[in-house]
Amino acid sequence: MTVNFIIAAAFFIATLLFIYGLKRMASPVTAPSGIRVAGWGMVLAVAASFLYAFDVREAAADNLGMNLFLALVALGIGVGWAWRSGKKVAMTGMPQMVALYNGMGGGAAAAIAAVELYSGNAQHYGFAVTVLALLGGLIGAVALSGSIVAWAKLDGRLNKTIRFGAQQLVNGGLLAFAVLLSIYVLAVGDGGTPDMAITLFFLVSLVLGILLTTPIGGADMPVVISLYNAFTGLAVAFEGFVLQNPAMIIAGTVVGSAGTLLTFLMAKAMNRSVSNVIFSNFGAEDDGGSDIEGSMKSVEASDAAINMYYGSRVIIVPGYGLAVAQAQHKLYEFVKLLQKQGVDVSFAIHPVAGRMPGHMNVLLAEAGIPYDIIHDLEDINEEFPLADAALVIGANDVVNPAARSNTSSPIYGMPILNVDQAQQAFVVKRGQGKGYSGVENELFFADNTSMVYGDAQKVMVEMIEAIKSLG
Amino acid sequence: MDATTAITGFVALYIFMLAAFTGYEIIGRVPAILHTPLMSGSNFVHGIVVVGAIWALLNAGTPLEQTIGFIGVVLGAGNAAGGYVVTDRMLDMFKTSDKQE
Numbered sequence: 001m002t003v004n005f006i007i008a009a010a011f012f013i014a015t016l017l018f019i020y021g022l023k024r025m026a027s028p029v030t031a032p033s034g035i036r037v038a039g040w041g042m043v044l045a046v047a048a049s050f051l052y053a054f055d056v057r058e059a060a061a062d063n064l065g066m067n068l069f070l071a072l073v074a075l076g077i078g079v080g081w082a083w084r085s086g087k088k089v090a091m092t093g094m095p096q097m098v099a100l101y102n103g104m105g106g107g108a109a110a111a112i113a114a115v116e117l118y119s120g121n122a123q124h125y126g127f128a129v130t131v132l133a134l135l136g137g138l139i140g141a142v143a144l145s146g147s148i149v150a151w152a153k154l155d156g157r158l159n160k161t162i163r164f165g166a167q168q169l170v171n172g173g174l175l176a177f178a179v180l181l182s183i184y185v186l187a188v189g190d191g192g193t194p195d196m197a198i199t200l201f202f203l204v205s206l207v208l209g210i211l212l213t214t215p216i217g218g219a220d221m222p223v224v225i226s227l228y229n230a231f232t233g234l235a236v237a238f239e240g241f242v243l244q245n246p247a248m249i250i251a252g253t254v255v256g257s258a259g260t261l262l263t264f265l266m267a268k269a270m271n272r273s274v275s276n277v278i279f280s281n282f283g284a285e286d287d288g289g290s291d292i293e294g295s296m297k298s299v300e301a302s303d304a305a306i307n308m309y310y311g312s313r314v315i316i317v318p319g320y321g322l323a324v325a326q327a328q329h330k331l332y333e334f335v336k337l338l339q340k341q342g343v344d345v346s347f348a349i350h351p352v353a354g355r356m357p358g359h360m361n362v363l364l365a366e367a368g369i370p371y372d373i374i375h376d377l378e379d380i381n382e383e384f385p386l387a388d389a390a391l392v393i394g395a396n397d398v399v400n401p402a403a404r405s406n407t408s409s410p411i412y413g414m415p416i417l418n419v420d421q422a423q424q425a426f427v428v429k430r431g432q433g434k435g436y437s438g439v440e441n442e443l444f445f446a447d448n449t450s451m452v453y454g455d456a457q458k459v460m461v462e463m464i465e466a467i468k469s470l471g
Numbered sequence: 472m473d474a475t476t477a478i479t480g481f482v483a484l485y486i487f488m489l490a491a492f493t494g495y496e497i498i499g500r501v502p503a504i505l506h507t508p509l510m511s512g513s514n515f516v517h518g519i520v521v522v523g524a525i526w527a528l529l530n531a532g533t534p535l536e537q538t539i540g541f542i543g544v545v546l547g548a549g550n551a552a553g554g555y556v557v558t559d560r561m562l563d564m565f566k567t568s569d570k571q572e
Contacts (some may be wrong), residue, residue: 011522016517019493026501028565035512035558041549044508049522052529054553059532067537071528076540078548098511099559101518105550108520111543115527146548183495232550236486236520243523244478246486250518254494258513261498289480352504358506365564372567376503426564429533459474467541 003054005464011247018251019039022258028371036386045247046075078104091366095355096154101148102232106140108233114202114335116242117185120193129242135184136238137456138205143231145209150224153213153450154355160418167215176206183196203205216278222356223266223277230259262357269351271403271414299450301459302466304426305334309467311388313344317382317417318364320354321394321430322456328367330460331393335369335423336466347374348381348417350398381418390422391455392443396429400441411439425449429457489516514556544548 018041020068024034051344053068060067082101089097107194113133116122120388122133164170188194216224233255240248267274308314316335322328337347347369363372385388392399399419402409419425427444429451443449452459478486501509525548528540 014519018519021495022497022512022516025505025509025562026497028505028562029561031505031508031565032559032562034554035508035515035562038512038516039555039559042515042555045519046525046551047527050529050538053493057530057532058504061533063537065528067529067531067540070500070537070541071525074528075521075525075548078550079552082549082551082553083556086553086560091561093563094557095510097553098507098514100513101550101553101557102514102554104546105514105520108524108543108547111524111539112520112523112527114539115531115543118539119530119532119536121530149512192493226510229517232511233517236517236523239476239520239523241483243526244477245523245526248519248523249478249483249486250490250493251516252489254497254517255513255517257491258495258498259510260493262510311564316549349504354507356507357509358504358510359533361504362507362561362564365561365566367564368564371486372503372527372563372570382524395571417493448519 003051007048007051008246010044011245014041014045014048015250018100019140021253021465022254030412032409033110057121062288071394091363092181092355093155094362095222095359096151098356099147099221099228101156102229103144103151105145106143106228106235106259109140109143109232109239109305110137110202110205110246112239112243113140113235116239117198118193118195120190121189122242123185123188125242126188127412130186130189131182132238133242134185134201134465136235136242137202138178138229139220139238140235141202141205141215142209143228144210144237144369146213146224146231147209147228148215149210150221154221158214161335167211171211173206174204178204197243207319212278212397220270220272220277222352222359223263223270223272223274225356226259226263227265227274227278230256230263233257233259241454246388266352268358269357269415271411274380277320296444296451297449299426301452301454301462302426303465304450304452306470308343308389308426309337309341309389309422309470311343313383314338315346315348315384315387315390315419317348317350317390317392317399317419318353318360319350319393319395319398322358322398323354323360323363323394325394327393328369329365330457330464332367332369333469334460334464337394337464346383347372348384348419349374350377352414353395353398377415377417384418384421389424389426390419391426391428392419393428393459396441397439399443400439401446402439402442408444409439419443420446420449423448426452428452428454428456430455502554506566508558511554511558511561515551518547518554521547521551523547
């Protein structure tokens with residue numbers, strides 16, 4: 001049995017565990033074991049990869065001791081830092097951490113491409129391998145710098161949306177330049193390593209990733225993160241072809257196609273095309289300035305609470321504002337009081353609630369809210385007319401009826417939760433401001449809507465007290 | 472680079488195609504409530520790139536290649552470990568009504 005056979009067998013098992021693990025992630029019941037199965041696959045693959053030391057290139061033979069040491073140190077730094085940061089991050093900060101870890105993967109793929117190109121190894125194996133190395137390098141570098149920009153935006157470190165007139169043209173020019181450099185590297189081919197051109201190629205790719213991401217607004221970041229996740233998967237797959245590593249090819253391709261699917265699902269939920277997200281300036285335009293007739297009515301938190309307490313069916317629509325106010329736990333306390341009284345309570349989640357798809361589910365799960373009372377838009381939208389009351393907390397655009405009726409509204413056509421069809425809607429809101437898209441919300445002016453002004457956490461405490469005082 | 476795992480030409484294309492459909496089928500069935508853990512879980516899976524980075528570093532012949540390889544391993548390891556930790560944390564929180572304490 002050769003060392004190479006052991007490595008190949010280990011990678012085979014690791015790949016099997018990845019796919020089996022991902023499959024188990026299709027249900028909340030089996031998902032925790034799924035990620036652990038995949039985790040063991042990763043441990044096995046990494047351990048096996050150190051067996052590569054038995055069969056290194058001649059040029060590296062003298063460095064082997066040093067390289068092994070460097071690999072262990074690098075592994076320690078990467079795992080140590082990521083493990084600690086991953087344990088520490090708050091659930092609200094999850095999207096930016098996912099973006100950051102994803103960017104690191106893209107960077108690693110680009111690093112592999114760089115080593116293979118600088119060493120002339122890729123060129124040595126011929127035209128196709130060189131093309132794949134370059135392609136993986138470009139995509140990986142774009143995913144790295146783009147994800148870092150996405151992380152900075154979501155983390156509030158970069159608030160400006162930087163746009164300039166000929167941005168599309170500049171990006172196109174950069175891409176063309178990267179392609180030209182690639183052609184040059186390919187033309188030199190085996191026997192030469194045009195270091196200068198390779199360095200320029202990676203620099204141009206990194207700048208392209210930054211310029212592609214800076215014009216995209218915060219609301220669209222989920223789509224972008226998902227897209228870069230798919231990019232990194234593809235880059236990993238391409239570098240897997242270069243290194244002849246089937247585990248990288250399969251894992252990368254699976255993630256690439258899964259990420260692409262997820263990106264399209266998400267863009268669809270926002271009623272936009274993927275190219276529209278990347279190339280247009282959402283949120284920059286003013287809404288048509290259409291004035292809405294009627295006025296907003298406000299109600300005390302305690303009155304709203306008692307109204308819901310005597311209802312038989314209540315649907316709660318949480319938005320990101322709920323998590324920002326850290327009010328999930330108080331909300332669940334309130335829900336339990338209602339349930340004790342026999343009120344049928346369910347949660348309605350819009351596909352883009354939170355800062356990435358499914359983010360709101362995670363935030364509710366954190367508060368211990370069971371997922372069997374949480375429903376998707378398609379499952380629950382029919383039930384709003386049957387509800388005595390709908391409670392909207394920290395959500396705005398996703399309940400705006402203008403998306404159904406007002407063709408001039410920028411959010412027209414977006415699927416929304418039909419809160420306006422409930423007998424009575426209570427909207428918990430800090431003030432009279434507009435939503436993320438800058439559009440006025442017709443729901444707030446409707447006859448059957450009452451506004452409860454105040455910080456979500458405070459409002460929930462008042463509601464709980466109101467019910468407890470009933471005895 | 473070994474005969475037991477040589478992947479070239481059409482074999483490579485077949486693997487690419489089948490893996491792409493596998494990803495599509497597996498993810499297409501995941502309910503929306505799991506989309507965030509799913510994204511970070513698939514993010515974790517492409518952390519396998521660390522294996523390639525280790526290969527590149529072990530085979531580095533010049534200080535430049537060593538430096539880039541080192542960075543690659545740090546980044547790849549961060550991708551894998553970070554993706555795992557956040558996914559595991561999120562999935563641990565999902566509970567049903569009857570499983571409550």
